[in-house]
Amino acid sequence: MLLEVSNVSVWYDKAMLINNVSMGVDQGELVSLVGPNGAGKSTLLRTITGLVAWEKDLTKRSSHGEIKLEGQITFDGERIEKVPAHEIVRRGLILAPERRRPFKEMTVIDNLMVGAYLIRDKANIEENLEKVYQLFPVLKDRSHQISGTLSGGEQQMLAVGRALMSNPKLLCIDEPSTGLAPMLRAEVFQRIKEISSLGITVLLVEQEVTTVFKMATRNYVLSAGKIIAEGKGDKLLENELLRKTYLGM
Numbered sequence: 520m521l522l523e524v525s526n527v528s529v530w531y532d533k534a535m536l537i538n539n540v541s542m543g544v545d546q547g548e549l550v551s552l553v554g555p556n557g558a559g560k561s562t563l564l565r566t567i568t569g570l571v572a573w574e575k576d577l578t579k580r581s582s583h584g585e586i587k588l589e590g591q592i593t594f595d596g597e598r599i600e601k602v603p604a605h606e607i608v609r610r611g612l613i614l615a616p617e618r619r620r621p622f623k624e625m626t627v628i629d630n631l632m633v634g635a636y637l638i639r640d641k642a643n644i645e646e647n648l649e650k651v652y653q654l655f656p657v658l659k660d661r662s663h664q665i666s667g668t669l670s671g672g673e674q675q676m677l678a679v680g681r682a683l684m685s686n687p688k689l690l691c692i693d694e695p696s697t698g699l700a701p702m703l704r705a706e707v708f709q710r711i712k713e714i715s716s717l718g719i720t721v722l723l724v725e726q727e728v729t730t731v732f733k734m735a736t737r738n739y740v741l742s743a744g745k746i747i748a749e750g751k752g753d754k755l756l757e758n759e760l761l762r763k764t765y766l767g768m
């Protein structure tokens with residue numbers, strides 16, 4: 520497994536946000552993580568990419584409540600649960616965060632270059648930029664526009680484009696379609712399929728269960744911080760209790 524999460528739990532104060540989660544992503548897979556709002560999907564992605572540990576360090580010296588982390592995370596053959604977030608990025612485990620967060624005051628091209636900041640090889644940067652522009656031609660058209668003035672869909676694409684600039688071995692994408700019009704949503708999903716077919720391993724968090732179940736190799740369902748089901752989309756959809764109770768279908 521490229522990513523292996525074993526018995527991971529996360530507490531914010533007394534609240535257990537992640538409850539003994541074990542899951543994994545194999546090289547080349549497109550794995551989805553679905554579940555109701557507040558299930559802990561973003562927290563799990565932030566745990567995997569070292570951001571919860573970073574937040575824990577930040578808040579240790581403040582009056583905030585205590586954050587506690589347990590369990591093991593292995594990426595590319597090495598334990599990472601104690602590795603700092605910036606080093607996790609360097610190893611190729613990248614998060615495109617939810618609610619599209621490009622730096623709003625910067626141009627599109629500058630935002631993309633931030634994604635490539637760890638790459639020294641100029642040719643490699645050019646190659647990645649070409650790839651991003653091919654996937655998202657609108658970013659090329661608007662490369663000198665200030666990011667904050669892009670439409671919601673374009674900012675979402677920029678967030679994914681920026682993540683792609685850093686040579687991800689595993690790209691975690693948090694709710695890329697949320698808040699977009701249906702046509703744009705379809706386009707975002709199409710692009711994610713293309714990213715996957717480029718050979719990039721993807722862990723996708725989404726609300727739009729029917730669509731992701733069709734594209735993902737495997738899926739995990741998270742509810743109240745627990746993985747309550749795992750498998751191929753058609754198999755999961757056969758389970759009526761799961762559909763009704765956890766997927767709202």
Ligand SMILES: Nc1ncnc2c1ncn2[C@@H]1O[C@H](COP(=O)(O)OP(=O)(O)O)[C@@H](O)[C@H]1O
Pocket residue numbers: 531536554555556557558559560561562563
């Ligand atoms: N920094 C935080 N401090 C305390 N509680 C949090 C924090 N971030 C998220 N939560 C809570 O953790 C739960 C899971 O949130 P989240 O991971 O954002 O869920 P999802 O992404 O599945 O909607 C929610 O109940 C949320 O209110």
Ligand SMILES: [Mg+2]
Pocket residue numbers: 560561562617693694
């Ligand atoms: Mg979320």
